[in-house]
Amino acid sequence: MIEAIRDAMDVMMARDGDVVVFGEDVGFFGGVFRATQGLQAKYGKTRCFDAPISELGIVGAAVGMAAYGLKPCIEIQFADYMYPAYDQIVSEAARLRYRSNGQFTCPMVIRMPAGGGIFGGQTHSQSPEALFTHVCGLKTVVPSNPVDAKGLLIAAIEDPDPVIFLEPKRIYNGPFDGHHDRPVVPWSKHELGEVPDGHYAVPLGKAAVRRTGADVTVLAYGTMVHVALAAAEETGVDAEVIDLRTLVPLDLDAITASVGKTGRCVIVHEATQTSGFGAELSALVQETCFYHLEAPVARVTGWDTPYPHAQEWDYFPGPARVGRALLETMEQ
Amino acid sequence: MAIAKKASPIPSASPATNGQGAAPPELGKAVELAAYRQMLLIRRFEEKAGQMYGMGLIGGFCHLYIGQEAVVVGMQMTLKEGDQIITGYRDHGHMLSCGMDPKGVMAELTGRRGGYSKGKGGSMHMFSVEKGFFGGHGIVGAQVSLGTGLAFANHYRGNDNVSLTYFGDGAANQGQVYESFNMAALWKLPVVYLIENNRYAMGTSVNRASAQTDFSKRGLSFNIPGDQVDGMDVRAVKAAGDKAVEWCRSGKGPYILEMMTYRYRGHSMSDPAKYRTREEVEKVRTERDPIEQVRARVIANKWASEDELKKVDAEVRAIVNEAAEFSTNDPEPDVSELYTDIVR
Numbered sequence: 001m002i003e004a005i006r007d008a009m010d011v012m013m014a015r016d017g018d019v020v021v022f023g024e025d026v027g028f029f030g031g032v033f034r035a036t037q038g039l040q041a042k043y044g045k046t047r048c049f050d051a052p053i054s055e056l057g058i059v060g061a062a063v064g065m066a067a068y069g070l071k072p073c074i075e076i077q078f079a080d081y082m083y084p085a086y087d088q089i090v091s092e093a094a095r096l097r098y099r100s101n102g103q104f105t106c107p108m109v110i111r112m113p114a115g116g117g118i119f120g121g122q123t124h125s126q127s128p129e130a131l132f133t134h135v136c137g138l139k140t141v142v143p144s145n146p147v148d149a150k151g152l153l154i155a156a157i158e159d160p161d162p163v164i165f166l167e168p169k170r171i172y173n174g175p176f177d178g179h180h181d182r183p184v185v186p187w188s189k190h191e192l193g194e195v196p197d198g199h200y201a202v203p204l205g206k207a208a209v210r211r212t213g214a215d216v217t218v219l220a221y222g223t224m225v226h227v228a229l230a231a232a233e234e235t236g237v238d239a240e241v242i243d244l245r246t247l248v249p250l251d252l253d254a255i256t257a258s259v260g261k262t263g264r265c266v267i268v269h270e271a272t273q274t275s276g277f278g279a280e281l282s283a284l285v286q287e288t289c290f291y292h293l294e295a296p297v298a299r300v301t302g303w304d305t306p307y308p309h310a311q312e313w314d315y316f317p318g319p320a321r322v323g324r325a326l327l328e329t330m331e332q
Numbered sequence: 333m334a335i336a337k338k339a340s341p342i343p344s345a346s347p348a349t350n351g352q353g354a355a356p357p358e359l360g361k362a363v364e365l366a367a368y369r370q371m372l373l374i375r376r377f378e379e380k381a382g383q384m385y386g387m388g389l390i391g392g393f394c395h396l397y398i399g400q401e402a403v404v405v406g407m408q409m410t411l412k413e414g415d416q417i418i419t420g421y422r423d424h425g426h427m428l429s430c431g432m433d434p435k436g437v438m439a440e441l442t443g444r445r446g447g448y449s450k451g452k453g454g455s456m457h458m459f460s461v462e463k464g465f466f467g468g469h470g471i472v473g474a475q476v477s478l479g480t481g482l483a484f485a486n487h488y489r490g491n492d493n494v495s496l497t498y499f500g501d502g503a504a505n506q507g508q509v510y511e512s513f514n515m516a517a518l519w520k521l522p523v524v525y526l527i528e529n530n531r532y533a534m535g536t537s538v539n540r541a542s543a544q545t546d547f548s549k550r551g552l553s554f555n556i557p558g559d560q561v562d563g564m565d566v567r568a569v570k571a572a573g574d575k576a577v578e579w580c581r582s583g584k585g586p587y588i589l590e591m592m593t594y595r596y597r598g599h600s601m602s603d604p605a606k607y608r609t610r611e612e613v614e615k616v617r618t619e620r621d622p623i624e625q626v627r628a629r630v631i632a633n634k635w636a637s638e639d640e641l642k643k644v645d646a647e648v649r650a651i652v653n654e655a656a657e658f659s660t661n662d663p664e665p666d667v668s669e670l671y672t673d674i675v676r
Contacts, residue, residue: 024533024534024536025533025534025535025536027540028535028536028540028607029534029535029536029606029607032534050536050540050541051541052502052505052533052541052542053472053473053502053503053505053506053533053541054505054506054507055506056507057505057507080470080471081471081472083471084506084507084508118391118392119391119392119393119443119454120392120393121392121393121453121454121455121456121457121470122453122454122457122470123456123457123469123470123471124392124393124470303670303671304674305670305671305674306452306674308451308452308670309392309440309443309449309451309452309453309454309457310443310444310445310447310450310451310452310454310664310665311443311451311452311664311665311667311669311670314667314670315670
């Protein structure tokens, strides 16, 4: 998936001279996860370069660049490092269009590796998507596979507004279904690992059905799509697994169509539960599908704790917990 | 934009860089031997941690301190009971130098219940009230504001303790560092800002990330004095540290020390270190190694024989092996610990 993300930036830098890529260790080093490797050599130091360790400064500068028509695609090294920049993201990037009566816009992308599963502990594992979806003026994207990652990132760079692009780092090198004790399966063995060449966009706001089913709808994104698929197979529950792909804008039509059919809904995310994005999804399902529901909407999420170092797999909502929720929802 | 890429200078060997303008004062037999033992403990501990990481016993992130030992060991000699220490994520050396138990540190690295944070914190997140160690912080630069607050608490309590606030050349570009400098100078807080300049913020050399690469000058606009110090020479560190700590204790406000140092290993365990040459690392290792410097003086002054130093090494290795064994066999925290220490 790393190559797909790099490819998206490569394609867009080649097509559009206004696309600029920068961040901590992004230029010479090629990024902590090597997402920008080779871009500086190809496009030069004015278009792909290193920034000091100054998240607030990086985002603030990008907002200024975007306001003047550039299209910065910047990297925050880990989503957990975003907090110093949150003021710029919320107060400036997200609000520039509204505040300037549409005269100035902020066409920028902030890429951030997010999520756990790599023993990163509390400062290298968080999933802060709800902190962005709560902010009007931002779009929030979480890809679950290489084909989508490239197409969604291209769409994000082409989007006229600020887009938060959260990359689940656990699936950079292969799909991960939560069975941490099994060997890593590379993307080359997965149908969505075959990334088309050249330019293509996956539109923001369109979910994808990863598994059709009749009994229960599972709403997931990022790594959890693979966990949900594994849980469906392992429990034998005929689940319809929907990969949201973008949280804002949200494909509510796809959700209501599926829940209207199945009458049951399980929401899965890795972030902590309280005020997580699952709460929003649950409320929307209740509001739009109430008369179709045959069971309460269930949530399987990370626990309401900091991301632990030693107890990573106790925290992580793996296929056993998701499977249990599927079975319980079916019993109701 | 033209971003100049200059060769990264290695730490200067010049005694003039100790901020005193002269060769650092000698420490004498007892202090040098103690420094030797402490630095060796850190090095052997870190070598073992590197091995254990390779064996899969330590997961996630692990940032080794090898090469920088003289900084924490020299600074520790300047402190007294009640002083506080706080640092970033490359923290193992700081914890060992302030007397924390190697077993508890290593067990935290392996995520076991005997670790300083019961295994829930990991390499970057450990604390000891008893030793005045306020962490281990994984967010680059965040501890600088906290260290300033520790100094405020000293000021408020009216004691003469000092907050030793460590951060790196990379963290020195974070905005909150300068917010902290302003407050510390404004309120005359007893904090020594210790910038460990090891030349690389992960894979980015200081020249590629910093407009002002002389970090001792970073406090000038706040009227905070600063010295550049040969951080590979424990004598120079001690001398500069004494001066800075005394400045703070006497109520004159903050002080900045830029420790010119060098890390031999990669930023973390997954760093191929392609941003510098093997020769550059070798040159520092052979010409400036902090432990070899002490060793050479010990032998030249006949403070100890080769055999006696070998014995020190054996004792240190035994401590480290014991820590490794403990941290391998100690159980993981009970699942009931998942929800402890969040709020009361």
